[in-house]
Amino acid sequence: MKQPLIELEDVSFQYEYQEVLHNISLVVREGDFLALLGPNGSGKSTLLKIILGLLKPTKGSVKLFGEKSTSFKHREWIGYVSQKSNSFNAGFPATVKEVVASGLTKKIGLFKRHFPNKEERVFEALHAVGMEQFANRNIGELSGGQQQRVFIARALIAEPKLLILDEPTVGIDYENVQSFYDMLYHLNEELRITMILVTHDVDTLTDTISHVACLNKTIHFHGYKDNYDSISADQRNEWYGHSVRQLPHMKKENK
Numbered sequence: 001m002k003q004p005l006i007e008l009e010d011v012s013f014q015y016e017y018q019e020v021l022h023n024i025s026l027v028v029r030e031g032d033f034l035a036l037l038g039p040n041g042s043g044k045s046t047l048l049k050i051i052l053g054l055l056k057p058t059k060g061s062v063k064l065f066g067e068k069s070t071s072f073k074h075r076e077w078i079g080y081v082s083q084k085s086n087s088f089n090a091g092f093p094a095t096v097k098e099v100v101a102s103g104l105t106k107k108i109g110l111f112k113r114h115f116p117n118k119e120e121r122v123f124e125a126l127h128a129v130g131m132e133q134f135a136n137r138n139i140g141e142l143s144g145g146q147q148q149r150v151f152i153a154r155a156l157i158a159e160p161k162l163l164i165l166d167e168p169t170v171g172i173d174y175e176n177v178q179s180f181y182d183m184l185y186h187l188n189e190e191l192r193i194t195m196i197l198v199t200h201d202v203d204t205l206t207d208t209i210s211h212v213a214c215l216n217k218t219i220h221f222h223g224y225k226d227n228y229d230s231i232s233a234d235q236r237n238e239w240y241g242h243s244v245r246q247l248p249h250m251k252k253e254n255k
Helices: 044-051 096-108 118-128 144-156 174-189 225-229 233-240
Strands: 004-015 018-029 033-037 059-064 078-081 162-166 194-199 211-216 218-224
Touching: 004 044, 018 044, 018 194, 018 211, 018 218, 033 174, 044 059, 044 162, 078 144, 096 118, 096 144, 118 144, 144 162, 144 174, 174 194, 211 225, 211 233, 218 225
Parallel strands: 033 194, 033 211, 078 162, 162 194
Antiparallel strands: 004 018, 004 059, 211 218
């Protein structure tokens, strides 16, 4: 059986007197491509903060790569990409390759300047997301989808074993969403990066995903994508809190 990278057992969290998460149990194993689904206000952001070590659960246990979260020392093994394409300052004076290179800070430390093969590493990361031809462009000149790819490259340069993407398709035109998912498929299947895709939008659920977890304060479903597809629409609506629909996406073919 593949190694568990994230293990949550009976995790709950509350802000003052309001419980946001209740008895969350979830395992993400090496090689998984998990979609964490939930409406706005379902506790997704809080759960991410607990996984990233920014919050401590009110109760329950968290393990990362087999170690207790409180003693886990290799935070660079976890890459995180937020919704930067929505809030990024378009006038920020940095080239694409400079933005990607800044991701090495997590690996080598803030005040260390030298890193072997830095230029090569930058272009390898850009190549992985299909953006090497934009290396010398200003980051503010790119579209939202292109910027999101650059931020993923910035996370990749630190060589994470697990990559968490928070609402990555926000700001991407519908016509470009499929090629974006094809890129994520490549990272998961060919580069063997375990991935968690966090989204409130069931419409964006893609067949490249291997597992699904439905979160709305607690986990209502956690299992294989094929099993999720067999669940009735009424049951999904009950978990989600309102009527939902799901649009199909083509699965990237193995070559």
